[in-house]
Amino acid sequence: MSEARREVATHCPYCALQCGTLLGRDGAGAAVRPDPGFPVNQGGLCQKGWTAPTLLTVPDRLRTPLVRGADGAFTPADWDGALDTVAERLRRIRQRYGPDAVAVFGGGGLTNEKAYLLGKFARLALGTSQIDYNGRFCMSSAAAAGTAAFGVDRGLPFPVADLGRADTVLLAGANPAETMPPLMRHLGRAELVVVDPRRTPTAERAALHLQPVPGTDLALALGLLHLAVVEGHRDPRYVRDRTTGFEAAWQYAMTWWPERVERVTGVPVEAQRTAVRMLADAARAYVLTGRGAEQHSKGTDTVAAFINLALALGLPGREGSGYGCLTGQGNGQGGRELGQKADQLPGYRLIADPAARRHIAAVWGVDAECLPGPGRSAYRLLDALGTPGGPRALLVFGSNPVVSAPRAAHVAQRLAALDLLVVADFVPSETVALADVVLPVTQWAEEDGTMTNLEGRVLRRRRLLDPPEGVRGDLDVLHGLAVRLGEPPERYPTAPREVFEELRRATRGGRADYCGISYERLDAGEELHWPCPAPGHPGTPRMFLDRFAHQDGRARFAAVDHRESADAVGDRYPLYGTTGRVLAHYQSGAQTRRVPELGAAAPQMYVEVHPDTAARAGLAEGELAAVSSARGRTVARVRLVATMRTDTVFLPFHYPGTGRANLITGDALDPRSEMPEFKVSAVRIEPHPGP
Numbered sequence: 001m002s003e004a005r006r007e008v009a010t011h012c013p014y015c016a017l018q019c020g021t022l023l024g025r026d027g028a029g030a031a032v033r034p035d036p037g038f039p040v041n042q043g044g045l046c047q048k049g050w051t052a053p054t055l056l057t058v059p060d061r062l063r064t065p066l067v068r069g070a071d072g073a074f075t076p077a078d079w080d081g082a083l084d085t086v087a088e089r090l091r092r093i094r095q096r097y098g099p100d101a102v103a104v105f106g107g108g109g110l111t112n113e114k115a116y117l118l119g120k121f122a123r124l125a126l127g128t129s130q131i132d133y134n135g136r137f138c139m140s141s142a143a144a145a146g147t148a149a150f151g152v153d154r155g156l157p158f159p160v161a162d163l164g165r166a167d168t169v170l171l172a173g174a175n176p177a178e179t180m181p182p183l184m185r186h187l188g189r190a191e192l193v194v195v196d197p198r199r200t201p202t203a204e205r206a207a208l209h210l211q212p213v214p215g216t217d218l219a220l221a222l223g224l225l226h227l228a229v230v231e232g233h234r235d236p237r238y239v240r241d242r243t244t245g246f247e248a249a250w251q252y253a254m255t256w257w258p259e260r261v262e263r264v265t266g267v268p269v270e271a272q273r274t275a276v277r278m279l280a281d282a283a284r285a286y287v288l289t290g291r292g293a294e295q296h297s298k299g300t301d302t303v304a305a306f307i308n309l310a311l312a313l314g315l316p317g318r319e320g321s322g323y324g325c326l327t328g329q330g331n332g333q334g335g336r337e338l339g340q341k342a343d344q345l346p347g348y349r350l351i352a353d354p355a356a357r358r359h360i361a362a363v364w365g366v367d368a369e370c371l372p373g374p375g376r377s378a379y380r381l382l383d384a385l386g387t388p389g390g391p392r393a394l395l396v397f398g399s400n401p402v403v404s405a406p407r408a409a410h411v412a413q414r415l416a417a418l419d420l421l422v423v424a425d426f427v428p429s430e431t432v433a434l435a436d437v438v439l440p441v442t443q444w445a446e447e448d449g450t451m452t453n454l455e456g457r458v459l460r461r462r463r464l465l466d467p468p469e470g471v472r473g474d475l476d477v478l479h480g481l482a483v484r485l486g487e488p489p490e491r492y493p494t495a496p497r498e499v500f501e502e503l504r505r506a507t508r509g510g511r512a513d514y515c516g517i518s519y520e521r522l523d524a525g526e527e528l529h530w531p532c533p534a535p536g537h538p539g540t541p542r543m544f545l546d547r548f549a550h551q552d553g554r555a556r557f558a559a560v561d562h563r564e565s566a567d568a569v570g571d572r573y574p575l576y577g578t579t580g581r582v583l584a585h586y587q588s589g590a591q592t593r594r595v596p597e598l599g600a601a602a603p604q605m606y607v608e609v610h611p612d613t614a615a616r617a618g619l620a621e622g623e624l625a626a627v628s629s630a631r632g633r634t635v636a637r638v639r640l641v642a643t644m645r646t647d648t649v650f651l652p653f654h655y656p657g658t659g660r661a662n663l664i665t666g667d668a669l670d671p672r673s674e675m676p677e678f679k680v681s682a683v684r685i686e687p688h689p690g691p
């Protein structure tokens with residue numbers, strides 16, 4: 001095939017489904033078509049995937065390093081000058097305040113190689129414990145609950161295609177019809193039970209929609225377990241042979257009789273009963289959770305309660321049934337396994353575990369004593385920036401916390417208080433706008449690497465195009481900085497394949513074991529899901545069929561009870577404000593807002609409101625509204641939605657400026673996952689004078 005017509009098999013740059021695509025040259029850019037042979041998307045793409053090539057030619061692409069001068073304006077710099085400046089300023093900050101004065105904030109969209117090298121760079125080149133990433137805001141509650149229940153967290157411990165044989169699927173707080181539409185191809189046969197305060201496009205397709213009061217899905221899950229037990233649907237042999245802890249969990253669930261659940265959640269008794277029967281009567285059934293269940297100050301317990309339900313029915317670890325989490329970000333799975341999290345080392349190892357430290361130190365060629373301990377989780381890290389004892393410098397790779405972090409105005413203030421903010425990105429995001437130094441880096445079609453999708457399948461991202469002149473890969477940036485900070489150059493390879501070879505060794509024997517996976521095997525077309533502990537191993541598409549990953553092989557019920565959300569609605573803030581995603585945009589929208597088709601499909605911030613609620617507030621369709629919480633106010637166009645609960649308004653979180661949904665969200669964190677409470681804020685809505 002001529003160079004002009006060459007296509008590479010790669011994957012969409014956005015969500016965790018990582019749809020397979022064939023990408024070919026088209027003038028200076030690229031043209032995409034779905035890869036019909038990739039089993040996850042089966043020839044489908046959503047509008048984000050179809051328009052992804054536009055990202056490669058956005059007019060405001062960052063093409064040269066920028067350094068902010070004394071006058072406050074950015075000045076273009078050459079790479080050596082920019083990296084010298086960063087290294088010199090980092091050195092001074094470290095000398096004055098110590099290594100933890102420098103922090104790193106990573107992203108769930110970074111390739112496995114970048115995520116891995118970023119963690120190594122932070123711990124060795126910077127010597128800091130202060131690293132975390134935006135995946136903390138995404139699926140950390142499911143990760144914590146899944147690890148506690150099963151001994152390891154892999155979003156879906158089975159291939160997506162298994163869902164195609166399901167009779168019933170319960171989706172708790174997940175809206176794949178909008179967030180990952182090709183997944184719906186696999187759900188076409190199943191009867192859906194959707195738990196969501198909003199009547200989402202997924203709920204529209206459900207056989208049963210349970211529409212609880214925001215923040216009460218934990219009570220609902222406890223009630224479903226209660227009904228499953230008292231109506232005789234528990235699988236006693238499975239509970240006896242494959243689990244522990246049922247009795248302790250039941251001590252709480254037994255008090256959640258259906259009428260009490262209805263009082264708290266608003267979900268009618270009969271609907272609860274129908275949901276349980278649909279799951280229990282199905283020959284093949286799944287329970288899946290998404291951000292709606294997870295992004296709460298009780299998110300871990302909420303997910304655990306849904307896992308309890310699945311365990312009582314005997315679903316996890318049974319072929320054709322199970323529990324899974326629908327991970328959101330493109331490499332949300334790999335990103336959380338390879339050392340970007342404050343408390344973890346590669347391979348899902350705990351950084352506080354002496355054996356884990358020894359193993360990783362040996363791979364890195366250092367003494368285990370050199371490795372720092374656990375750092376602050378994402379929000380705590382952002383909250384500490386520029387405070388006494390907190391980090392004075394921050395390096396951001398692949399994230400836009402000015403839009404995506406909770407309590408966004410406060411976070412922007414903290415970023416502005418830093419002595420040094422360095423941002424590596426390929427578009428001028430809202431966080432880039434605050435930076436002292438901007439490093440322009442490659443994007444998906446310009447780089448090689450691997451990603452791990454929501455089913456633990458390791459995938460090759462393949463390069464089609466050369467990056468624009470002036471743009472460098474993130475691995476090159478880390479290498480350049482590390483060397484300037486005195487590290488041996490060979491410790492930071494710049495070739496993705498070389499980084500992956502090291503990553504394999506680092507994950508060997510860990511909970512997420514990539515040891516048997518190689519570029520050669522992936523390029524030969526092998527489908528490989530971790531754990532894959534040896535070169536000849538076929539990978540593990542279905543986990544837990546014989547045993548769970550705890551030492552005794554058993555899954556754990558969790559003893560959890562319902563509790564209120566941090567914000568209480570009342571006279572001043574009488575409504576529940578909840579945030580989420582829309583079809584056209586991804587994450588903070590920094591990429592998708594630059595794609596004209598996507599921008600046109602969802603051009604501006606809006607708030608979904610029930611017509612009665614809007615009328616009481618004196619608002620009509622299309623008018624500007626101010627939505628306020630105790631933290632702040634966001635401005636949005638009113639969209640009247642008759643299916644909204646009258647006590648709830650919905651805000652998409654993809655928009656910048658005064659329309660940031662996260663201007664109203666707060667800093668309540670889940671005590672185990674440290675997930676912020678994005679899904680429940682007490683708010684009021686009123687007319688905004690505009691414009």
Ligand code: SF4
Binds near residue numbers: 014017046050179
């Ligand atoms: Fe597939 Fe997600 Fe990309 Fe859409 S955004 S094409 S669902 S990977």
